Amino acid sequence: MSKWVTGKIIKNKFWTNSLFSLIIKAPIKTFIAGQYAKLSLKINGERIQRAYSYVNPPSSNNLEFYFVIIPNGKLSSNLAKLQYGDRLQITYEANGSFILKEIPKCQNLWMLSTGTAIGPFLSILQDGNDLVRFKNIILLHAVRHQKDLVFLPLMNKLKQNLEGKLHIVTVVSREVCKNSLHGRIPSLIKNSELENTVGIQLSSKTCHVMLCGNPEMVKNTRELLENNYNMKKHFRGNQGNISNEQYW
The missing domain is CATH 3.40.50.80 (Nucleotide-binding domain of ferredoxin-NADP reductase (FNR) module)
Known part of the structure; x- marks a missing residue:
């Protein structure tokens, strides 16, 4: 079972109307470049989670994830609303063998x-x-x-x-x-x-x-x-x- 930790939003950077990056501070275990984490929000009483690759290298102090807003998507549209200081859940350990x-x-x-x-x-x-x-x-x-x-x-x-x-x-x-x-x-x-x-x-x-x-x-x-x-x-x-x- 995945261990979850709390991440704090440092920045929400919109590149276009539908593309954005979240810069996050979180106490995760060091990952291997190419791996992914799961991000999670509680939305209308339901915990929604999806897998996203790290954009930053493991040596970075902050974490970066890159998103597209999916029309009627449960998670992406809510992630896009996050601002500095907001919280989300992130898996402590990364996964994936795309390394x-x-x-x-x-x-x-x-x-x-x-x-x-x-x-x-x-x-x-x-x-x-x-x-x-x-x-x-x-x-x-x-x-x-x-x-x-x-x-x-x-x-x-x-x-x-x-x-x-x-x-x-x-x-x-x-x-x-x-x-x-x-x-x-x-x-x-x-x-x-x-x-x-x-x-x-x-x-x-x-x-x-x-x-x-x-x-x-x-x-x-x-x-x-x-x-x-x-x-x-x-x-x-x-x-x-x-x-x-x-x-x-």
């Missing part, structure tokens, strides 16, 4: 995300541990609109810090934007546009792909990689090329 320790040896690590699911990748990259073993890291963030690329400044800063190792790709699906690919991740892989943009070949011999986000994207991308690139899902006792995380 670099579980990634087998490879030259090129692909981090493919949609929407708010970029969180664990930002935590991993800000943490910086164990990145030296990869020749290239490709961080892809796919969103609906250009305004949703709220973490692009941080992504570019991480690219500078990693001095040529990190490659940034942004994808916008509902409008054509300069410096971003247009479409959906499976299609961009299938037509080789993603590989051509990065200049790195997707190969089962040299690559591992981490997928985080919309379940349809995860499912379709994994099937494409399995069928067209001879990749397979990675398990601790059965090494593969694909790892994925999804919460709904």
